[in-house]
Amino acid sequence: MSHPALLPIQFLFGTVWKKVGLIVAVVFLVIAVNAYGEDWPQWMGPGRDNVWSPTGTLTGFGSDSPKKLWSAKIGSGYSGVAVVGERVFATDFVTKENVKVDNFGRKPFAGTERVLCFNAKTGTEIWKHEYPVTTTVSYPAGPRCTPVVDGDRVYTLGAEGHLACLDVASGKRIWDIELTQAYGAKSALWGYAAHPMIDGPRLLTLAGTQGSQTVALDKMTGNEIWKYGTASEQGYSPPTIIQSGGKRQLILANPDAVNSVNPETGEQYWSVPYEASNGSIIMSPIQVGEYLFVGGYSNRNLMLKLDQDKPGAKALWRDKAKYGMSPVNVQPMAIGNLVYGCDQSGEMMAFEVPSGKRLWETSKPVSERPQGSGTAFVIRYQDRFVLFNESGELIVAEMDAKGYRELSRVKLIKPTNNAFGREVVWCAPAMANGAIYIRNDEELLAFELISP
Numbered sequence: 001m002s003h004p005a006l007l008p009i010q011f012l013f014g015t016v017w018k019k020v021g022l023i024v025a026v027v028f029l030v031i032a033v034n035a036y037g038e039d040w041p042q043w044m045g046p047g048r049d050n051v052w053s054p055t056g057t058l059t060g061f062g063s064d065s066p067k068k069l070w071s072a073k074i075g076s077g078y079s080g081v082a083v084v085g086e087r088v089f090a091t092d093f094v095t096k097e098n099v100k101v102d103n104f105g106r107k108p109f110a111g112t113e114r115v116l117c118f119n120a121k122t123g124t125e126i127w128k129h130e131y132p133v134t135t136t137v138s139y140p141a142g143p144r145c146t147p148v149v150d151g152d153r154v155y156t157l158g159a160e161g162h163l164a165c166l167d168v169a170s171g172k173r174i175w176d177i178e179l180t181q182a183y184g185a186k187s188a189l190w191g192y193a194a195h196p197m198i199d200g201p202r203l204l205t206l207a208g209t210q211g212s213q214t215v216a217l218d219k220m221t222g223n224e225i226w227k228y229g230t231a232s233e234q235g236y237s238p239p240t241i242i243q244s245g246g247k248r249q250l251i252l253a254n255p256d257a258v259n260s261v262n263p264e265t266g267e268q269y270w271s272v273p274y275e276a277s278n279g280s281i282i283m284s285p286i287q288v289g290e291y292l293f294v295g296g297y298s299n300r301n302l303m304l305k306l307d308q309d310k311p312g313a314k315a316l317w318r319d320k321a322k323y324g325m326s327p328v329n330v331q332p333m334a335i336g337n338l339v340y341g342c343d344q345s346g347e348m349m350a351f352e353v354p355s356g357k358r359l360w361e362t363s364k365p366v367s368e369r370p371q372g373s374g375t376a377f378v379i380r381y382q383d384r385f386v387l388f389n390e391s392g393e394l395i396v397a398e399m400d401a402k403g404y405r406e407l408s409r410v411k412l413i414k415p416t417n418n419a420f421g422r423e424v425v426w427c428a429p430a431m432a433n434g435a436i437y438i439r440n441d442e443e444l445l446a447f448e449l450i451s452p
Contacts, residue, residue, distance in 0.1 A: 058449055058450055066449055074444045079146055081147070082146055091113065094114060099142070101140070104138050131176075135159050144190075145158075154167075161179035193282070196239075244290070245306065270312050277297045280300075290305060299326055323355075324358075327343065346371040388428075392415050413445055434452070435447055436449055
């Protein structure tokens, strides 16, 4: 696979340095507030929107790689990392067996899932929490979900549904739940892959299938607050909260329907039928003004119009070939009335809302030619985009209605897993402390993107 030469470039966005104080995270841990702006405490960052808003200036890579800050050993997995203050949280799977297989036959693999905490400045391991697990999921390399950090607690969800609440300072177990046992469920084909979220006193997560597709747990105790929904499978779509019709609405997409419920009570507001291909609804629904888009595998796409006077929705169009997109590994991003993201074809594309009309598509961020499930994670930085692709390359690009324009590309980490006959790294990056944190199945790396 050939790539364009690295382009010397400098991004002059202006530097705004702010004085920062100290916050007490726990009794024995005092964490410095990120001098560059925001932490990355969960999947897709503080707003679950993949927007990175540091202070300081992102400089071009030129002919050299960004400065490598540190590396740490890690096991296999697909999960991204969370970064809060001076701590990095990751999950992995350790086994003597070969888990770099598709495993559609759901063969069991025994090993240990771990939650690891590292020093964000040095990469030194601070603590480790581990538990035995036997996984039968397809692509059994390890956990899928990014840890969620909330105050003095970190929450993790393993591939087979082991949900844990740990102390940030020590890694000590506060509570844990085996979701498959608690809700009489079997893990879906690709495991528990819907990143949990914290909403006030509640932790929201996909759980079972019969009356418990989604549950709200007391984040302090793990006790159930409410449960909702019956579906043929859990699906993989992370919960998301929107504001529409005068109400906060928790939007839950599963293989059979797109649902809206009251996040405090679990009471249903509305439901629109949906039919996923092979249970594969992965993206979290995206709100664009008065519209809501859901895209699933094999053109199982749905554009809804939201009622503006009360909670409600109706379908505008569905399952139109070459309209919208069908994301697999990458959550799309909406800017204005355009949605950008990677389709199942491996092509980056943009489409209009509400028509779904595709404006352009290109495989260039991932490969010279389209490759099925080709992956490039997309992060918004001011008026540009930072992409991290499955070959372990970091790309800076511009994207708008006119197309994709690459500005810089550099390889940071080797792909250590495989899918569809090619080597891949399918772990989302984290952006914090002026750095990017990335991992494969062997190491966790930190690179400086903004100079002190």
